[in-house]
Amino acid sequence: MVEGYCVKCKTRKEITDGVEETMKNGRLAIKGRCATCGTVMFKILGSKGGSAAAAKAAPPESSGSDAQPSS
DSSP states (O other): OOEEEETTTTEEEEEEEEEEEEOTTSOEEEEEEETTTOOEEEEEEESSSOOHHHHHHSOOOOOSTTSOOOO
16 A cells, blocks of 8 residues: 555554545545555645556657658
């Protein structure tokens, strides 16, 4: 499951009963409860739903010879 920071436990904990939600700005997030204390946790995933680490791991778009010349 997904991990997030619990402000009550002051450490990273697993989010249980997590539900994916879309915020009003279009970004995805997961809302659930701390596995230890039950406090509500909220983790923003990003604009495309992937984690920040997955977004950094994606290869950059190539702008090599595949690009069409502009007119």
